[in-house]
Amino acid sequence: xxxxxxxxxxxxxxxxxxxxxxxxxxxxxxxxxxxxxxxxxxxxxxxxxxxxxxxxxxxxxxxxxxxxxxxxxxxxxxxxxxxxxxxxxxxxxxxxxxxxxxxxxxxxxxxxxxxxxxxxxxxxxxxxxxxxxxxxxxxxxxxxxxxxxxxxxxxxxxxxxxxxxxxxxxxxxxxxxx
Numbered sequence: 001x002x003x004x005x006x007x008x009x010x011x012x013x014x015x016x017x018x019x020x021x022x023x024x025x026x027x028x029x030x031x032x033x034x035x036x037x038x039x040x041x042x043x044x045x046x047x048x049x050x051x052x053x054x055x056x057x058x059x060x061x062x063x064x065x066x067x068x069x070x071x072x073x074x075x076x077x078x079x080x081x082x083x084x085x086x087x088x089x090x091x092x093x094x095x096x097x098x099x100x101x102x103x104x105x106x107x108x109x110x111x112x113x114x115x116x117x118x119x120x121x122x123x124x125x126x127x128x129x130x131x132x133x134x135x136x137x138x139x140x141x142x143x144x145x146x147x148x149x150x151x152x153x154x155x156x157x158x159x160x161x162x163x164x165x166x167x168x169x170x171x172x173x174x175x176x177x178x
Contacts, residue, residue: 006022006024006026006047006119006120006123007119008118008120009116009117009118010022010116010117010119011115011116012051012060012062012093012112012115012116012117013053013060013115015051016051016052016053016060017053019052021048021049021050021051021064022047022048022049022050022064022119023046023047023048023049024046024047025044025045025046025047026044026045026047026120026123027041027043027044027045028040028041028042028043028044028045028068028070029041029042030120031045031120031123031124031127033124033128034124034127034128037070037072037128037131038070038071038072039071039072039073039080040070040071040080042071043068043069043070044068045066045067045068045123045127046066046067046068047064047065047066047067047119047123048064048065048066049062049063049064049089049119049122049123050062050063050064054092059092059093059094060092060093061090061091061092061093062089062090062091062092062093062110062122063088063089063090063091064088064089065086065087065088065089066086066087066089066123066126066127066130067084067085067086067087068084068085068127069082069083069084069085070082070083070084070085070131071083072131072132072135073135074135074136074137074146075134075135075136076136076137076144076146077136077137077146079137081135081136081137083131083132083135085127085130085131085132086130087126087127087129087130088126089122089123089126090107090108091108091109091110091122092107092108092109092110093109093110093112093117094109094110094111094112095111095112095113096111097111099111110122
């Protein structure tokens with residue numbers, strides 16, 4: 001089921017039986033919860049979602065990928081920065097929190113109440129989880145480019161360097177009281 005349009009609700013069991021992935025794009029403007037993290041809602045998120053019934057327990061597994069370019073605020077210089085955000089989706093659909101607790105360690109569960117799920121919510125959840133903790137301008141070597149722009153110099157701390165003990169004065173006061 002490839003399209004530019006993503007339905008608000010899909011019958012996940014039917015998609016798992018058909019083995020047909022959902023893929024296309026979602027406008028950033030449709031992702032309300034993501035809006036608080038970004039500076040522009042222009043653009044799209046490309047996605048692929050696959051639904052498969054697991055043989056061993058009959059649960060439905062949702063896997064896929066999402067990718068987008070987001071405009072965020074650099075936390076070093078407070079200027080806009082374009083960030084490529086990618087996420088891999090790997091969820092198992094369960095009926096209750098108790099059932100989720102029975103899954104193997106490291107397996108993410110999504111509790112579903114009925115026969116349908118909202119694929120946009122899955123896409124948005126994984127994008128939010130994939131956001132960088134500290135958005136910042138980066139160069140090709142993975143170093144921040146903002147340090148020099150702000151007039152700061154990079155410093156390194158030598159762990160072998162002897163520094164004066166700030167509490168040495170207190171030791172002198174203790175000796176004086178005795």
